[in-house]
């Protein structure tokens with residue numbers, strides 16, 4: 001119900017929890033079946049502050065662009081996995097220390113490829129996994145602006161195109177009536 005007509009969907013997992021990535025595919029992906037056919041999918045590993053020193057500190061605008069540059073340099077080619085590899089051992093959490101990262105970026109990139117296949121989309125003509133797989137921290141703000149700005153830039157052209165198409169062939173909203181003294185009156189635009 002929530003995905004009906006969606007232009008973009010953010011699928012979020014927890015980088016410290018292997019199961020959260022597996023469940024995205026097993027339980028939640030089918031919930032996106034009612035999204036638009038041209039819907040954009042972002043795959044987001046949250047809680048990066050718990051595993052990544054770069055994401056650990058709060059973000060200011062300068063830090064954000066610097067970190068994003070580092071992020072892009074580190075990006076690797078997608079690696080398609082046919083089955084889920086064995087999850088790494090549970091995090092050894094100690095207050096103040098970084099946790100063990102359970103979900104590698106390559107695993108997220110591979111899942112992104114499987115999402116495209118599930119949607120019947122061709123990987124070559126779709127937006128690359130690198131552009132739509134993020135690691136964020138809702139706590140420190142790491143990569144959060146970049147995530148939403150990227151999605152906004154990608155979704156805006158399709159929203160504008162649809163608005164333009166609707167203007168070209170306007171439809172009449174039959175529900176657009178006013179109640180006056182118990183009588184239904186057409187709105188002044190009709």
Ligand SMILES: Nc1nc2c(ncn2[C@@H]2O[C@H](COP(=O)(O)OP(=O)(O)OP(=O)(O)O)[C@@H](O)[C@H]2O)c(=O)[nH]1
Pocket residue numbers: 046047048049050136137138139140
């Ligand atoms: N360290 C850290 N904690 C986070 C982050 N995002 C959320 N949390 C914490 O994770 C817990 C779950 O956050 P929610 O916003 O409830 O997320 P949810 O997906 O509804 O989680 P569930 O209730 O487990 O389904 C809360 O204690 C949050 O404070 C993050 O980026 N970093």
